[in-house]
Amino acid sequence: RHGYEADFLGVSVPMPTVRRKSAMAELADGSKVLHYEHFSVVVNKQRRLAQFTASNVDASKAAKEPEPGKDYGRKGLAGFGETDTEKWFTDPRIQLTHQLPNRFYTKDRGAFDRGHIVRREDVAWGATYDQVRRANGDTYHVTNCSPQVAGFNQSMQKGVWGQLENLVLDQAETERVSLFAGPAFDARDPVFVGVDDEGAVTIPIPRKFWKVVVARTGGKLQTFAFLLEQDLSETE
Numbered sequence: 001r002h003g004y005e006a007d008f009l010g011v012s013v014p015m016p017t018v019r020r021k022s023a024m025a026e027l028a029d030g031s032k033v034l035h036y037e038h039f040s041v042v043v044n045k046q047r048r049l050a051q052f053t054a055s056n057v058d059a060s061k062a063a064k065e066p067e068p069g070k071d072y073g074r075k076g077l078a079g080f081g082e083t084d085t086e087k088w089f090t091d092p093r094i095q096l097t098h099q100l101p102n103r104f105y106t107k108d109r110g111a112f113d114r115g116h117i118v119r120r121e122d123v124a125w126g127a128t129y130d131q132v133r134r135a136n137g138d139t140y141h142v143t144n145c146s147p148q149v150a151g152f153n154q155s156m157q158k159g160v161w162g163q164l165e166n167l168v169l170d171q172a173e174t175e176r177v178s179l180f181a182g183p184a185f186d187a188r189d190p191v192f193v194g195v196d197d198e199g200a201v202t203i204p205i206p207r208k209f210w211k212v213v214v215a216r217t218g219g220k221l222q223t224f225a226f227l228l229e230q231d232l233s234e235t236e
Contacts, residue, residue, distance in 0.1 A: 003035025004054035009216040025098040037135035038123040045098035052182035059172035063125035077136040111235045115148030152230035184208035
């Protein structure tokens with residue numbers, strides 16, 4: 001995987017950098033960026049969640065359906081039958097203790113969604129059907145999700161995070177965009193007592209999430225920034 005492409009818009013839009021590099025999870029070679037298909041993730045090992053993500057989005061029909069006649073639905077891309085559902089994976093390139101495993105979300109008493117930071121639909125594009133499938137599957141790593149309540153995450157429940165995702169994807173049908181997003185970590189974030197693969201854990205839950213949208217229109221870059229807050233009162 002090559003991950004996020006800085007020149008995707010025809011002009012260099014580099015990834016963010018972090019100040020506290022020691023707080024980020026490391027790969028075996030000492031690097032700190034996890035590359036996936038069309039996106040990259042930097043993980044905060046102390047919070048066990050993505051510090052930020054960087055992704056390239058192309059929602060043109062040619063990119064979303066490069067090979068006519070294939071099944072580009074959610075289940076089709078995953079190769080699922082009618083009753084199958086997605087499985088979320090840890091990433092073996094960083095330590096398991098530096099990422100919040102799927103068990104946290106399945107044993108959280110229904111408190112949280114696994115909120116995609118890089119949305120599946122945003123990066124499920126490519127030059128071939130196999131590339132679209134790789135990008136679709138790559139988003140189901142726990143390094144790419146964060147605890148979000150359903151009323152914040154899901155557009156069907158008028159969640160503002162989900163509604164913003166819809167707006168961005170609609171825009172990307174006519175022009176490419178690059179996205180940066182992540183939780184806005186705060187030392188005052190409320191904690192939630194749950195479980196991971198080893199037992200009980202106390203995890204601070206981010207209240208706020210940010211997203212920066214970068215597009216190139218008329219030969220110029222345009223940037224739009226958002227900071228959205230979720231209501232955690234029912235989980236505290």
